[in-house]
Amino acid sequence: MPASPKQRIELCEEAFKGIKGVEVSDWEIRQRGKSYSYLTMQRLKSKYPDYQILFLMGTDMLSSFDRWKNPLEILKVATPLLCVRGGEGASKNASANEFKLKFGVEIKTLSYEGNRLSSTDVKIEKLFLSDVSNLVGSGVNRLIDRYSLYNYGEISQFAVKSLSYERIEHTKHVIRLAIRYAKLFNCNLEKTVLASFLHDIAKYLKEDDYPQFVPPKGVPHQVMHQYLGAFVAENVLGVKDRQVLNAIKYHTSARPKMSLLSKIIFTADMLEESRTYEGVEEIRRLSFTDFDKAFVLSMKRSLDYVYERGCKVYPLTLKAYNYYKGDKYGF
Numbered sequence: 001m002p003a004s005p006k007q008r009i010e011l012c013e014e015a016f017k018g019i020k021g022v023e024v025s026d027w028e029i030r031q032r033g034k035s036y037s038y039l040t041m042q043r044l045k046s047k048y049p050d051y052q053i054l055f056l057m058g059t060d061m062l063s064s065f066d067r068w069k070n071p072l073e074i075l076k077v078a079t080p081l082l083c084v085r086g087g088e089g090a091s092k093n094a095s096a097n098e099f100k101l102k103f104g105v106e107i108k109t110l111s112y113e114g115n116r117l118s119s120t121d122v123k124i125e126k127l128f129l130s131d132v133s134n135l136v137g138s139g140v141n142r143l144i145d146r147y148s149l150y151n152y153g154e155i156s157q158f159a160v161k162s163l164s165y166e167r168i169e170h171t172k173h174v175i176r177l178a179i180r181y182a183k184l185f186n187c188n189l190e191k192t193v194l195a196s197f198l199h200d201i202a203k204y205l206k207e208d209d210y211p212q213f214v215p216p217k218g219v220p221h222q223v224m225h226q227y228l229g230a231f232v233a234e235n236v237l238g239v240k241d242r243q244v245l246n247a248i249k250y251h252t253s254a255r256p257k258m259s260l261l262s263k264i265i266f267t268a269d270m271l272e273e274s275r276t277y278e279g280v281e282e283i284r285r286l287s288f289t290d291f292d293k294a295f296v297l298s299m300k301r302s303l304d305y306v307y308e309r310g311c312k313v314y315p316l317t318l319k320a321y322n323y324y325k326g327d328k329y330g331f
């Protein structure tokens with residue numbers, strides 16, 4: 001499903017086809033072992049000693065630059081050049097100033113503002129087998145389809161068939177946010193993508209269609225799809241990973257002793273960008289700095305919602321909330 005180095009080269013060649021003066025180099029993939037940007041920059045400088053080497057970066061790369069291998073070596077031979085995406089314009093000068101303070105080097109900025117598009121967005125679209133010609137051009141889209149990249153094959157087909165348009169949009173938001181958490185808090189990315197992709201897979205499936213499915217007793221209707229979802233993921237779609245299955249199984253109710261992956265799916269589901277309930281933005285902001293507190297607040301919000309509607313609270317959620325809230329947050 002991920003692109004091989006050779007396929008990446010082919011995708012780049014297709015993307016830059018017909019653009020004068022652009023050459024796609026396969027030097028990095030021909031090197032043995034890990035390829036580091038500082039080595040590529042050094043190689044370019046030795047090949048083109050009379051040229052100024054520009055190192056193009058997005059704001060996301062800029063903020064993680066100090067964690068790269070030998071970042072100062074890059075700056076010795078290349079000039080960093082910042083290109084911001086749509087909507088990031090306001091932070092451009094702040095990012096450039098911060099970079100100068102940190103590395104003592106002036107960063108150039110492009111006056112061009114790129115589309116608000118990332119490779120993650122493209123890959124999320126492809127999970128649902130969408131045509132991404134409008135994002136990357138029809139040639140690149142064709143290549144992605146030819147090599148069947150960035151999708152789960154039959155699992156993707158099942159998801160597209162089983163979910164509504166709105167549910168797919170919601171799921172895309174959950175995946176995007178879950179990936180951000182996984183990167184921030186070092187959770188396995190592959191598992192994060194699979195669990196968030198499948199978390200609502202049973203939202204519109206009928207229990208009767210799966211006679212072997214035995215739900216736990218007393219499950220409220222709105223919680224049932226988490227159990228059926230984990231059952232379908234395991235028994236129909238062949239997912240074997242326990243952590244992924246449990247993340248699906250408790251994404252609505254939560255429970256005590258959840259793994260980091262389960263917490264991420266639960267929280268991303270509650271805080272994804274199309275959620276609009278009161279206070280959600282504040283909890284979302286908090287989630288990037290104090291994830292555990294945001295997780296507990298999300299659980300509290302889910303309980304409050306049930307209380308407000310006069311429905312019966314699912315005991316497992318209450319148990320989870322009491323388990324996690326402790327005295328730390330003083331709720």
Ligand SMILES: [Fe+2]
Nearest residue numbers: 199200251252
């Ligand atoms: Fe759900």
Ligand SMILES: [Fe+2]
Nearest residue numbers: 170199200269
């Ligand atoms: Fe959901």
